[in-house]
Amino acid sequence: MTKRLKAGIFPALFAAALLLAPFDAKAQAQEEDGAFVLGSVLLSILHFPFKLVTCAGTQVTAAVAYTATYGVPGNYDGGTNGKDIGEVARSSCTGDWLITPQQVKKDYGS
Numbered sequence: 513m514t515k516r517l518k519a520g521i522f523p524a525l526f527a528a529a530l531l532l533a534p535f536d537a538k539a540q541a542q543e544e545d546g547a548f549v550l551g552s553v554l555l556s557i558l559h560f561p562f563k564l565v566t567c568a569g570t571q572v573t574a575a576v577a578y579t580a581t582y583g584v585p586g587n588y589d590g591g592t593n594g595k596d597i598g599e600v601a602r603s604s605c606t607g608d609w610l611i612t613p614q615q616v617k618k619d620y621g622s
Contacts, residue, residue, distance in 0.1 A: 574601035
């Protein structure tokens with residue numbers, strides 16, 4: 513990768529995380545504490561790139577593993593390892609990609 517491309521990826525991810533930061537109008541109407549919103553934004557900025565790298569890396573690894581073990585009998589009757597590999601690949605990309613203020617309040621609030 514060129515330096516220019518590397519220099520553009522991280523600011524783009526940072527900007528995307530800021531733009532996609534979870535803001536719930538209902539929660540704001542309830543006058544939620546600003547510390548939880550700030551924590552949500554900061555934790556989402558940290559969490560999103562790690563989740564993206566984990567998801568992409570697992571997809572690539574699963575594709576290589578699936579190709580390398582194509583036709584190899586699996587751990588269950590009449591199947592191959594493809595089902596297990598697919599489950600691992602799918603589960604790495606599921607779940608929350610952004611952290612909501614409610615989650616921060618639940619985990620760190622009183």
